[in-house]
Amino acid sequence: METKIEKINAESLNLAKKLILEGEIVAFPTETVYGLGANVFDEKAVKKIFEAKGRPSDNPLIAHVADAKTIELLACEISKKAKKIINKLMPGSLTIVLKKKTSVPDIVTANLDTVAIRMPLSTEARAFISACGVPIAAPSANLSSRPSPTTYQAVFEDLNGKIPLILAGHDCEVGIESTVLDMTAEPTILRPGIVTAEQIEKVLGEKVLTFSDKNRKVNSPGMRYRHYAPSIPAALDTTCDVKKVSELYDKLMSNGQKAVILCLEQYSKFFENKEVYSLGKTEKEAANKLFSALRECEKKYDYIIEMFCPKTEEGFSVLNRMIKSVGENFI
Numbered sequence: 168m169e170t171k172i173e174k175i176n177a178e179s180l181n182l183a184k185k186l187i188l189e190g191e192i193v194a195f196p197t198e199t200v201y202g203l204g205a206n207v208f209d210e211k212a213v214k215k216i217f218e219a220k221g222r223p224s225d226n227p228l229i230a231h232v233a234d235a236k237t238i239e240l241l242a243c244e245i246s247k248k249a250k251k252i253i254n255k256l257m258p259g260s261l262t263i264v265l266k267k268k269t270s271v272p273d274i275v276t277a278n279l280d281t282v283a284i285r286m287p288l289s290t291e292a293r294a295f296i297s298a299c300g301v302p303i304a305a306p307s308a309n310l311s312s313r314p315s316p317t318t319y320q321a322v323f324e325d326l327n328g329k330i331p332l333i334l335a336g337h338d339c340e341v342g343i344e345s346t347v348l349d350m351t352a353e354p355t356i357l358r359p360g361i362v363t364a365e366q367i368e369k370v371l372g373e374k375v376l377t378f379s380d381k382n383r384k385v386n387s388p389g390m391r392y393r394h395y396a397p398s399i400p401a402a403l404d405t406t407c408d409v410k411k412v413s414e415l416y417d418k419l420m421s422n423g424q425k426a427v428i429l430c431l432e433q434y435s436k437f438f439e440n441k442e443v444y445s446l447g448k449t450e451k452e453a454a455n456k457l458f459s460a461l462r463e464c465e466k467k468y469d470y471i472i473e474m475f476c477p478k479t480e481e482g483f484s485v486l487n488r489m490i491k492s493v494g495e496n497f498i
């Protein structure tokens with residue numbers, strides 16, 4: 168199949184709508200990462216998403232909406248607390264898990280009785296969803312286990328020939344996927360993101376649990392699988408031990424492996440005469456750059472050494488992705 172790349176305008180939105188309503192799948196930008204969308208209510212179309220990505224069928228998708236009213240089409244038992252979150256933090260880089268209505272096909276939710284719902288902030292994403300006139304089921308638009316795509320070129324890299332259309336919008340501003348918040352019981356963050364526990368706690372006036380709380384069995388199927396893996400080996404140092412990182416770099420180079428160190432700008436001074444890929448000056452910038460950095464480095468080098476020791480909640484969300492990207496291979 169030919170994969171068209173179209174800038175977002177009235178004509179391409181019309182084409183996207185036509186494809187979606189005919190049961191096809193379309194890639195589109197959001198402020199977090201690019202998504203691969205289908206009509207939520209069209210089981211056959213949703214199945215195409217799993218096929219194109221090679222995604223395990225027990226990993227549920229997020230339903231994307233353009234307005235709060237549509238959430239009621241998909242979810243029931245929307246508590247007062249959930250309504251507060253919807254009113255104060257949506258649209259935004261946040262996904263909430265609610266009890267699902269039977270109208271949502273089981274293939275979308277991987278047979279769970281809950282549904283994940285997100286209202287993106289990106290005007291491009293909202294224009295696409297509104298044009299289609301149906302909620303859009305969408306995971307990130309990468310091949311399963313690969314870094315999420317933050318540019319339309321990265322979508323093309325992974326899905327060329329497998330989907331009919333990529334809506335080419337801006338590069339993603341946030342760069343890591345939305346925070347996933349379970350609101351079906353005690354509010355629990357299943358996947359950390361740029362919307363922080365602190366922000367959520369402010370809205371709710373109570374503590375939220377996080378996916379790492381040991382006293383609670385957390386149910387986010389997606390956390391089980393290999394994620395964000397570049398095509399070359401990678402290792403991670405979470406202590407910013409520049410000596411240790413330098414030693415590994417030298418060892419790799421003396422074995423004939425071309426290595427690169429991925430770290431914040433301010434650490435590059437410790438690695439003179441070494442190949443460094445800067446993640447920018449702040450932890451928020453690192454969120455924006457991480458996935459595109461992994462995709463760029465895999466093209467130029469043989470081994471990626473990631474070094475990151477976050478101090479902010481946003482930074483810990485980046486670290487969460489880094490740990491997965493190296494398959495827990497710590498230095």
Ligand code: TXA
Nearest residue numbers: 199201202227228281282283306307344345387388389
């Ligand atoms: O920023 C984002 O969230 C992007 C853009 C495209 O919106 N989407 C995205 O989708 O990252 P995906 O499929 O790559 O990640 C969805 C995550 C997975 O970890 C999945 O297991 C979890 O959400 N999830 C989906 N439905 C769920 C449910 N009912 N209960 C618990 N976790 C759920």
Ligand code: MG
Nearest residue numbers: 306307308315
């Ligand atoms: Mg994904």
